[in-house]
């Protein structure tokens with residue numbers, strides 16, 4: 680299932696004195712089975728866009744096509760449940776949303792809310808808990824007895840237990856140490872590679888975008904200012920310099936991509952000499 684945004688605009692508190700345009704004229708496609716990264720500084724409109732991906736927000740103009748469904752302004756939407764089922768969002772610090780007495784109940788909550796039987800939900804809970812790298816014994820524990828990193832994995836298992844086709848991750852590694860960040864990203868990447876889950880990675884980490892994405896969408900002040908595969912993005916040294924990325928940083932990303940793809944970049948000129 681592809682998601683296609685076309686000329687999406689979103690204004691908070693539209694037609695009120697507090698109106699605030701957060702996103703303007705944004706068009707791009709999130710292709711099925713790929714990993715698309717949306718990057719940009721704080722306030723560039725990433726979270727607002729993300730809320731459109733499963734119709735939690737409706738554009739104030741433009742359209743968002745989610746699989747077969749088109750969501751657009753000025754139309755009353757019927758049943759949005761099928762969209763919410765297909766597009767799972769892992770919000771920032773998802774562990775803050777845990778609330779049940781046991782890990783099992785917490786993971787089962789979403790699927791059962793969407794009509795999955797208790798028996799099936801329990802089966803899914805055991806399966807997805809393992810997939811996020813946690814032992815089965817944890818199922819009977821209170822989520823509040825776990826470490827922060829473990830709680831986050833449980834919350835993610837809760838979203839995965841809905842078995843979405845598209846998984847949207849909002850700064851999934853926020854607050855983790857470098858090792859935890861790497862493990863978490865590798866886990867998502869493995870799920871993506873092995874199970875074909877479409878990933879949308881919303882991040883301000885250029886490194887994660889370069890390492891994991893097939894395509895990077897760059898947001899700035901509510902607009903899309905660029906869209907390219909990481910290799911192309913990191914060949915464009917002039918543009919990267921405009922965004923404040925110096926040669927050493929660009930070279931670091933290029934080395935990383937060379938390692939990943941086995942394809943060399945042309946040499947970057949490291950001096951200002953003619």
Ligand code: ADP
Nearest residue numbers: 691699700701720721722723724725726727728
């Ligand atoms: P990002 O996720 O890239 O930090 P956001 O989508 O949160 O960007 O914000 C985009 C713009 O919209 C910012 O100027 C922000 O202040 C504004 N904004 C975000 N949420 C609201 C809201 N609930 N009400 C009014 N303005 C908002």
